[in-house]
Every structure is written in C-alpha cells, then in structure tokens.
Amino acid sequence: MQFFFEVLIGGLLSGIMYSLVALGFVLIYKASGVFNFAQGAMVYLAALSVVGCMEKGAPLWLALILAFAVMTLFGIATEKFVLRKLVNQPPIALFMATIGLAFFVEGLAPMVFGSDPRALDLGIVDEPIESILESAGMVISKFDLVAAGVAAVLVTSLALFFQYTRIGRALRAVADDHQAALSIGIPLQHIWAIVWGVAGFVALVAGMLWGARNGVQFALTFTALKALPVLILGGFTSVPGAIVGGLIIGASEKLAEIYIPPVMQSLFGGNFGGIEGWFPYVLALLFLLVRPEGLFGERHIDRV
Amino acid sequence: MLYREAGQFKTSYAADQQLFPIRQDRIGVLLLLAAAFLAVPGMASEYWFSAILIPFLIFALAALGLNILTGYAGQLSLGSAAFMAVGAYAAYNFQLRVEGIPILVSFALAGLTAAGVGVLFGLPSLRIKGFYLAVATLAAQFFIVWCLTKFPWLSNNSSSGVISAQKVEILGHIFESPREKYLLVLTVVVLMALAARNLVRTSTGRAWMAVRDMDVAASVIGIRLMPTKLLAFAVSSFYCGVAGALYAFCYLGSVEPDGFSLEMSFKILFMIIIGGVGSILGSFLGAAFILLLPIFLDVGLPWLAELFHLPFSTATVSHIQTLVFGALIMFFLIVEPHGLARLWQIAKEKLRLWPFPH
Amino acid sequence: MNMKLETLVIDPPAPTRKIGGVILDLQNISLRFGGVKALTDISFDIREHEIRAIIGPNGAGKSSMLNVINGVYHPQEGRIVFRGQERRQMEPHMAATQGIARTFQNIALFKGMTVLDNIMTGRITKMKSTFVEHALWFGRARQEELAHRRKAEEVIDFLEIQHIRKTPVGRLPYGLQKRVELGRALAAEPSMLLLDEPMAGMNVEEKQDMCRFILDVNDQFGTTIVLIEHDMGVVMDISDRVVVLDYGKKIGDGVPDEVKNNEEVIKAYLGAGH
Ligand SMILES: Nc1ncnc2c1ncn2[C@@H]1O[C@H](COP(=O)(O)OP(=O)(O)O)[C@@H](O)[C@H]1O
Ligand SMILES: [Mg+2]
Numbered sequence: 025m026q027f028f029f030e031v032l033i034g035g036l037l038s039g040i041m042y043s044l045v046a047l048g049f050v051l052i053y054k055a056s057g058v059f060n061f062a063q064g065a066m067v068y069l070a071a072l073s074v075v076g077c078m079e080k081g082a083p084l085w086l087a088l089i090l091a092f093a094v095m096t097l098f099g100i101a102t103e104k105f106v107l108r109k110l111v112n113q114p115p116i117a118l119f120m121a122t123i124g125l126a127f128f129v130e131g132l133a134p135m136v137f138g139s140d141p142r143a144l145d146l147g148i149v150d151e152p153i154e155s156i157l158e159s160a161g162m163v164i165s166k167f168d169l170v171a172a173g174v175a176a177v178l179v180t181s182l183a184l185f186f187q188y189t190r191i192g193r194a195l196r197a198v199a200d201d202h203q204a205a206l207s208i209g210i211p212l213q214h215i216w217a218i219v220w221g222v223a224g225f226v227a228l229v230a231g232m233l234w235g236a237r238n239g240v241q242f243a244l245t246f247t248a249l250k251a252l253p254v255l256i257l258g259g260f261t262s263v264p265g266a267i268v269g270g271l272i273i274g275a276s277e278k279l280a281e282i283y284i285p286p287v288m289q290s291l292f293g294g295n296f297g298g299i300e301g302w303f304p305y306v307l308a309l310l311f312l313l314v315r316p317e318g319l320f321g322e323r324h325i326d327r328v
Numbered sequence: 329m330l331y332r333e334a335g336q337f338k339t340s341y342a343a344d345q346q347l348f349p350i351r352q353d354r355i356g357v358l359l360l361l362a363a364a365f366l367a368v369p370g371m372a373s374e375y376w377f378s379a380i381l382i383p384f385l386i387f388a389l390a391a392l393g394l395n396i397l398t399g400y401a402g403q404l405s406l407g408s409a410a411f412m413a414v415g416a417y418a419a420y421n422f423q424l425r426v427e428g429i430p431i432l433v434s435f436a437l438a439g440l441t442a443a444g445v446g447v448l449f450g451l452p453s454l455r456i457k458g459f460y461l462a463v464a465t466l467a468a469q470f471f472i473v474w475c476l477t478k479f480p481w482l483s484n485n486s487s488s489g490v491i492s493a494q495k496v497e498i499l500g501h502i503f504e505s506p507r508e509k510y511l512l513v514l515t516v517v518v519l520m521a522l523a524a525r526n527l528v529r530t531s532t533g534r535a536w537m538a539v540r541d542m543d544v545a546a547s548v549i550g551i552r553l554m555p556t557k558l559l560a561f562a563v564s565s566f567y568c569g570v571a572g573a574l575y576a577f578c579y580l581g582s583v584e585p586d587g588f589s590l591e592m593s594f595k596i597l598f599m600i601i602i603g604g605v606g607s608i609l610g611s612f613l614g615a616a617f618i619l620l621l622p623i624f625l626d627v628g629l630p631w632l633a634e635l636f637h638l639p640f641s642t643a644t645v646s647h648i649q650t651l652v653f654g655a656l657i658m659f660f661l662i663v664e665p666h667g668l669a670r671l672w673q674i675a676k677e678k679l680r681l682w683p684f685p686h
Numbered sequence: 687m688n689m690k691l692e693t694l695v696i697d698p699p700a701p702t703r704k705i706g707g708v709i710l711d712l713q714n715i716s717l718r719f720g721g722v723k724a725l726t727d728i729s730f731d732i733r734e735h736e737i738r739a740i741i742g743p744n745g746a747g748k749s750s751m752l753n754v755i756n757g758v759y760h761p762q763e764g765r766i767v768f769r770g771q772e773r774r775q776m777e778p779h780m781a782a783t784q785g786i787a788r789t790f791q792n793i794a795l796f797k798g799m800t801v802l803d804n805i806m807t808g809r810i811t812k813m814k815s816t817f818v819e820h821a822l823w824f825g826r827a828r829q830e831e832l833a834h835r836r837k838a839e840e841v842i843d844f845l846e847i848q849h850i851r852k853t854p855v856g857r858l859p860y861g862l863q864k865r866v867e868l869g870r871a872l873a874a875e876p877s878m879l880l881l882d883e884p885m886a887g888m889n890v891e892e893k894q895d896m897c898r899f900i901l902d903v904n905d906q907f908g909t910t911i912v913l914i915e916h917d918m919g920v921v922m923d924i925s926d927r928v929v930v931l932d933y934g935k936k937i938g939d940g941v942p943d944e945v946k947n948n949e950e951v952i953k954a955y956l957g958a959g960h
Contacts, residue, residue, distance in 0.1 A: 110662060115458055116402075119459045119462065120597075120657065120661060121657065121661045123597070123657065124654045124655070124656070124658040127653050127654030128655050131648060131652070132651050134643075134647050135644065135651070249466070252466065253463060256460065292480075292481075293480070294480045298477075302467065305466050305470055305471065306467045309449070309452055312452045312455060312456055316452075325719065328753060328758060328794065344835075345831055345832065347823075524821075526823045531815070531830075534799070537796060537803070538807050541796035545794035545796070546807075547777065548781070548788055550779045551779060552779045553779075
C-alpha cells in the first residue's frame with residue numbers, strides 16, 4: 025500500500041509537469057482558436073536556448089532572460105509570418121501549419137544551440153526528502169516537490185494576471201468574443217502576440233523543469249506530446265482542466281507502468297514494459313468515447 | 329493550344345463521366361503507364377528501382393490511403409505508419425501460419441486486417457472532429473507499435489519484433505530482382521489508384537466529401553455519418569495496410585516495429601499536404617517530392633558548404649532536412665493549400681492557351 | 687420589418703392546387719439549450735401540399751423549429767406526428783429518407799465540390815450500389831451514376847443553372863449558391879421541403895426568381911413547403927398559412943390576412959423595433 029502511494033505521489037508530481045505544457049496549449053487555444061502542436065517544440069527550444077546560452081558563458085539568470093527574449097521573438101514571428109497569413113483558413117489547416125512549425129523549430133534550434141543531450145543544473149538536487157522517508161518510509165523527490173511548487177505559483181500568477189490586469193481581461197474577452205475584445209481597444213494582433221509571449225514563458229518554465237530532470241534533449245518533444253491527452257481529458261479551453269488532466273495522466277501512467285506489465289506477463293509471457301509510452305493516449309481515446317467534451321468542457325450543439 | 333478541352337463537347341452523360349473525361353488526360357495517363365510498365369524496366373538501374381522507384385510507389389500508396397481519409401473524408405490522422413505496420417505484420421503472419429496461401433491473398437488480408445484496426449481507432453471520430461481526432465490517432469501510432477514489439481507471437485518470437493519477409497512467389501514465379509518487385513508494386517499501386525479514383529468520383533466519394541465539408545448538411549441530406557466515416561477509416565487503412573505489406577515484402581525485406589514511427593506518419597501527412605489534400609495525383613506528386621528532397625539535400629548541401637567554405641556535419645544535414653520540411657509545410661499551407669496538384673492544374677490551364685497568351 | 691405588400695409582383699398560387707390533410711403535427715414542442723429556452727410549448731400543423739410560412743423576429747426560434755422537424759435538434763418535450771406516426775427521437779438522415787429536405791439560413795453547401803456534385807449528393811438516399819461496386823465501377827454503380835446524373839440534370843435545367851454545373855460552389859456569388867442549395871434539396875425529390883430564409887440578402891430580381899421556383903415546385907410536384915422568410919410581401923403573397931413566433935412562443939397562426947391583423951403580432955413586430 026505504501027508503495028502504491030509512493031508511485032501515486034510520484035506520478036501526480038510528474039503530472040504537474042504535463043500540466044505545465046498543457047497550460048501553454050490552453051492559453052493559445054483560448055485566445056486564438058489555434059491548436060498549437062508546436063508547444064512541445066517550444067519547450068525544447070526554450071530549454072535549448074538556456075543551455076546554449078550557458079555554454080557560451082552566460083550565468084543562469086542571464087541565460088533565462090535571453091531565453092525568454094528568444095521565446096518572445098519566436099512567438100511574435102510566428103504570429104506575424106504564419107498565423108496572420110492563415111486567418112481565414114479552417115482550424116485544421118492552422119493545426120497542420122503548427123505541425124510544420126514544430127518541425128521547423130526542431131530543425132533550427134539544435135542547429136543554433138547544438139544537438140547533443142546536455143544536463144541543466146538549476147541547483148535543486150533530485151533526492152528523496154528525508155523527513156518523509158523517515159516518518160512514512162516513502163521516497164518523494166525533492167526536485168518533484170519544488171517543480172510542483174513552481175507550477176502552482178505559475179498557475180496562480182496566470183490566474184491573477186487574467187483576472188486583474190487589463191491585458192488579461194482582454195485576453196479572456198478574445199476567447200469569448202473577438203468583437204468584444206476589439207471594443208476594449210487592444211488590437212487583436214497585439215493580443216495574439218502577447219498570448220504567444222505568455223505561452224513562450226510557460227514553455228520556458230516547463231523546459232527548465234523537464235530539462236533539469238531528464239536532460240535537455242530531443243526526447244523532450246515526445247514528453248511534451250503527452251500534453252495532448254492531458255488536454256483531451258481536461259478540455260481544450262479550461263485552465264483547471266489542464267491541471268487536473270495532467271495529474272490524472274501523470275498518476276495513471278505511472279500506476280499502469282507498475283501494475284499492468286506483471287499481469288500481461290503472466291498471461292502472455294515476455295516483457296511488457298514501456299506502457300507509459302501509449303497509456304495516456306489510449307486513456308484519452310477511451311475517455312473521448314464517453315465524454316467528448318472533456319472533464320470541464322461544455323457540451324455544445326452545432327448551430328445551423 | 330496543346331491542352332484543349334474546348335471543342336470536346338460531350339454528347340452523353342456517359343462520356344462526361346469517364347474515368348478521365350478530357351482526351352489529353354486520357355492520352356497522358358496511357359503514355360505514363362506505358363512508360364512505367366515498358367520503358368522504365370528496360371532503362372532504370374538497380375539503384376533506381378530499390379532506392380527510388382519502389383519506395384516512391386509504396387509511399388504514394390500510403391499517401392493515397394491517408395488522402396482518402398484526410399483529404400476526402402476530412403478526418404485527420406497521425407497514425408498512418410502504424411496501419412502500415414499492421415499490414416506488414418499481418419502479411420508476414422498469414423504467410424507464416426497459413427499453409428500455401430498465395431502472397432497476393434496475404435496482401436489483401438493484410439489490408440483487411442489493417443482496415444479492421446483502422447475502424448477500431450476510427451470509432452472516436454463519431455463524436456469528435458479535427459485535432460481531437462488527431463490526438464486519438466496518436467493512440468493508434470504508439471499502441472500498435474508497442475504491441476508489435478511486445479507480443480512475441482506477432483513476430484514469431486524474434487528479438488525486439490524484427491521480422492524477415494518471406495519470398496514473394498506468384499504462380500510459381502519468384503519475384504526476386506528489384507525490377508520484378510518494381511513491376512509487382514507498380515501493378516498493385518496502379519490498380520488501387522484506379523479503384524480510388526472510381527471511389528471518389530461516385531457516390532461513396534461524394535458522401536465522404538459532404539461529411540468533410542459540412543457534416544450537419546450531409547446528415548440532413550440523408551448521409552449516415554457513422555458508416556460513412558468508418559468506411560473512410562477502413563478504406564484508408566486498407567490502402568496503408570497493403571502499402572505496409574509491400575514495404576516489408578518488396579522494399580526492405582526485413583522490418584521492425586520501431587521503423588513505423590511517428591516520424592514516418594508525419595512524412596506521409598506531409599506528402600499529402602505538399603502534394604495536394606483531396607487529390608489522387610497529389611498523393612503521387614507529394615510522395616515523389618518528400619522522398620526526393622532529402623536525396624537532393626544530401627547531395628546538394630555538402631556541395632554548397634564546400635562552395636562557401638562552411639563547416640559541415642551529417643547531423644546538420646538532418647537538421648536542415650527537418651527545418652526545410654517544416655518550412656515547406658507552412659509555405660504550402662499559406663501560399664498553395666491545394667499543393668503541387670493545384671500547381672499542375674494551373675500549368676495545364678496555361679498550356680491550354682499556349683502558345684497564344686490570350 | 688415592413689408589412690407593405692407592393693415590393694414584389696408575384697402570381698398568387700394556382701387555384702387548382704388541392705391542399706390535403708395534416709401531414710405533420712407538432713404538439714407542445716419545447717426545446718432548451720442550457721438555460722436558453724429556444725422553443726416553449728409550441729403546437730401547429732402542416733397540411734399536405736400547402737405553403738406554410740414561419741415568421742418572427744430574429745432569435746424567435748424559427749430555425750430551431752425547422753431543426754426539430756428534421757431531427758437536427760431533439761426537443762425536450764412534445765410530440766411530433768409525421769404521416770400519422772409519432773416519433774420522439776429521430777436522426778436527420780432518417781428525416782431525409784422519409785422525404786423531408788431542407789435548405790439552411792447560412793448556406794451549407796459542400797464548398798469543395800462542384801454544383802453538379804452537390805446536386806448529385808442530394809440524391810444519395812436513392813442510390814443503392816455499394817462502395818465495392820463503386821471502386822470496381824462495376825454492376826449497378828455505372829448504371830446508377832448515369833441514371834441519377836440524368837435526374838440531377840433535370841434539377842439543373844429546372845433552376846436554370848446549366849452554365850455553372852462544373853463550377854466549385856465556393857466560387858459562386860451568394861444568390862446562385864442559394865439556388866444551388868435549393869437544387870440539392872430538390873434533387874432528393876422530397877415530399878416536404880423546409881426553406882430557412884431562402885431569399886435573405888437577395889435583390890428584388892433574385893427574390894422574384896426564387897419565389898417563382900418555390901411556387902413551381904409546390905405546383906408541379908405538389909411538394910409541401912415550410913418557409914421561413916422575413917419579407918412580409920413575399921410571405922403574405924405566397925403562403926397559405928402563417929405561424930408567428932416570438933421569443934420561442936407561438937403568438938399567431940392562420941391565413942395571411944388573419945395574421946396580419948392579429949393584435950399580438952403587430953405588437954411583437956412594433957415592439958421588436960422593426
Ligand atoms: N445550437 C444551439 N446552441 C445554443 N443555442 C442555440 C442553438 N441554436 C439556437 N440557439 C438559441 O435558440 C434561440 C433561437 O434561435 P433560432 O432558432 O436560430 O432563431 P431564429 O431562426 O428565429 O432567428 C436563440 O436564442 C439562439 O441563440
Ligand atoms: Mg434563423
């Protein structure tokens with residue numbers, strides 16, 4: 025039982041990192057209706073620019089600032105050169121364009137910042153928290169806890185940003201109704217640029233945490249892909265959905281990885297590890313059959 | 329005035345509903361087929377057959393499959409490679425486990441197996457659209473490849489799921505040389521392309537396109553959405569499945585599950601975006617483009633680097649390749665969403681006037 | 687909205703036309719979307735061969751009413767009796783097979799297809815051949831394609847759109863698109879035709895053409911027509927009976943003259959600021 029909780033908590037904590045990536049998707053989707061497949065590539069780009077700048081001798085704080093500048097520029101360029109040119113295209117065309125964008129970034133970023141896997145040291149050690157180990161006998165990583173804390177702070181500040189700043193309110197207005205947003209007096213294009221900037225920032229945070237945990241490498245983009253099933257669970261437009269979805273995916277994939285293979289092995293023989301690789305997607309697929317609008321989405325009937 | 333449809337008045341609806349209603353198209357296609365079946369086998373080298381022509385035809389077939397689903401029926405899939413894997417492994421197992429089964433029957437059954445799996449993963453399309461569906465098809469991509477790696481029975485207990493395709497024997501003749509395999513693949517692909525053309529110009533195709541363009545209106549007209557979408561998944565996966573079988577039996581000879589990667593699925597998607605979404609010709613053009621581009625880059629980039637005295641590594645080539653693919657996808661979606669097939673059409677319209685500009 | 691009648695010159699319905707018994711009976715229909723009450727307790731009937739108009743201000747629930755009739759929306763309450771048979775839940779494609787066709791307020795053509803293909807698609811319920819026959823261009827497939835092509839060409843001739851049959855519909859001007867959409871519905875040879883604002887956004891000439899087509903369809907094929915239209919001139923001229931909706935409630939029902947003089951109707955229209 026103790027082991028179960030250990031796995032569960034570990035899963036929940038790593039799930040928070042999925043939530044972080046998913047959050048970037050939700051922000052862009054809410055504000056511009058674009059399903060940004062390149063969010064994973066953005067996480068990779070952000071992490072690479074940090075280690076890239078540090079390799080050139082920049083201290084961590086400077087590297088972070090530079091990386092943020094890179095992400096903002098990237099967001100603005102994407103808006104200006106790609107999305108703006110596709111405004112009247114069907115959503116599916118925009119989606120495919122972001123797949124192209126993802127490839128573009130995945131080719132460009134390693135060319136600029138180098139492609140070999142590198143470690144990223146944020147100064148937080150990945151070791152069990154001793155007090156918990158002693159009192160409950162469970163291994164809970166210090167790093168995971170810090171990561172979860174960072175994610176919580178980020179989510180809270182984003183919520184405050186949306187609630188209390190003029191730009192934040194405009195962003196929410198765009199999500200509801202483009203016309204209404206115009207009446208607030210902020211040009212739509214600025215709003216989109218800002219959203220991409222914010223999404224870039226979220227990608228940066230996610231990239232830091234993922235990169236510090238697993239190393240900065242191309243595989244990051246696959247991990248980030250798992251934000252997609254998170255979104256299906258949580259609903260594409262819901263920030264709380266992204267959080268809860270991330271927790272569910274994180275916990276369930278870890279539990280599945282521990283508990284399913286032995287069962288399969290006793291049935292078929294052989295080794296059935298690596299369930300983590302597909303479990304979130306299949307879970308999302310099954311979930312779609314039951315509740316296509318997601319946990320927090322609203323059912324909607326096409327208007328004709 | 330080379331390409332002129334004016335003056336070709338159709339005197340019956342039958343004439344207007346031929347496979348290729350315009351005479352020049354008919355002649356062009358016949359010439360192309362004659363070249364592919366008669367001229368090419370005499371001229372091409374072994375390298376051309378096994379490194380360019382055979383993979384081109386096989387990927388064109390897979391792209392055609394995806395185009396049926398995405399281009400005609402409007403259902404986006406990111407799992408085409410996985411359905412190819414199903415085809416490859418199914419054909420292998422039919423050959424392995426059914427005594428004396430003809431290879432072509434195995435291929436057909438492989439297609440049907442893929443179709444069945446395709447329908448299974450197409451079920452969510454009944455309730456969701458667009459990129460939701462794309463995510464659901466990722467499940468197929470990862471799950472199928474995992475199953476093929478992990479269930480030893482599927483690869484006859486080989487390590488990490490590698491299989492070696494059996495001999496291709498038809499009516500006592502063994503297809504061994506690249507030229508023979510090319511002719512076999514060509515025949516299969518041409519027949520299936522004609523069948524696809526028939527499908528999309530009759531009411532099956534109209535039902536798919538109706539669902540793609542406006543699903544509510546389609547159902548109001550009397551199209552049942554569920555069977556229509558699932559049929560698109562089945563037919564599309566059938567095409568991918570046969571392509572996968574050919575990929576294993578006539579191209580690589582031995583394949584492993586990880587070869588049918590997400591990357592390959594994306595490649596097939598890129599083929600239809602660049603070639604032309606909703607165009608059979610486009611599937612072929614796109615496959616040629618996506619397969620040839622890396623070859624050009626492989627040759628051209630080192631040459632360019634040398635010309636400008638730039639440092640150069642093979643890793644850079646692969647990065648540039650990825651970057652160029654991405655850039656091209658965005659470029660085509662922005663500038664010519666109907667892809668190369670549309671450019672070809674525009675060229676034909678120009679030819680219609682040539683040599684008189686007005 | 688103006689209630690003047692002189693905007694259009696239209697021949698009144700041919701007096702020879704016989705209006706039959708009740709073909710569709712809607713009883714106490716209520717439809718909600720979340721908190722929005724789109725339709726509240728609405729009852730009216732439609733007789734065979736008649737032209738039945740539904741009018742009312744924007745958001746009154748007119749389109750929702752059509753959507754209920756052909757199964758796109760499912761009302762929470764009420765009974766629908768079509769040709770003597772009650773149905774509660776029905777999917778749109780079943781309505782189509784029972785002979786109900788329809789056009790949409792916002793044109794819902796298949797944008798990527800030609801005019802001819804759009805109209806051929808309208809005949810889909812009448813086609814029997816399977817996809818295997820299609821793929822092989824074998825058996826019934828060929829005969830069927832040709833037979834239905836002939837029928838589609840009849841519709842094209844009727845609507846006088848021969849010159850655009852091979853044009854992708856996305857490239858056509860608005861007025862022609864509306865006409866093609868009517869063509870797609872007619873191709874199904876429906877016994878009941880639901881038209882959602884078929885003349886919206888048209889100029890007087892185009893409206894006259896459309897009115898003529900509607901009257902001809904009704905007259906030549908005996909098709910029952912349910913028509914949503916804002917132009918009172920047209921409504922009063924061509925319809926046999928009119929239902930008036932306002933805020934999802936029925937506030938009037940009767941022959942045009944009755945409705946025109948109904949206090950509540952006049953108030954609703956004046957009150958709505960038209
Ligand atoms: N699919 C839907 N989802 C939510 N609300 C809807 C939908 N369809 C219609 N409504 C609402 O129902 C009411 C009636 O709409 P509608 O039938 O389109 O009116 P009309 O056609 O008379 O202008 C409106 O308040 C509209 O917002
Ligand atoms: Mg309406």
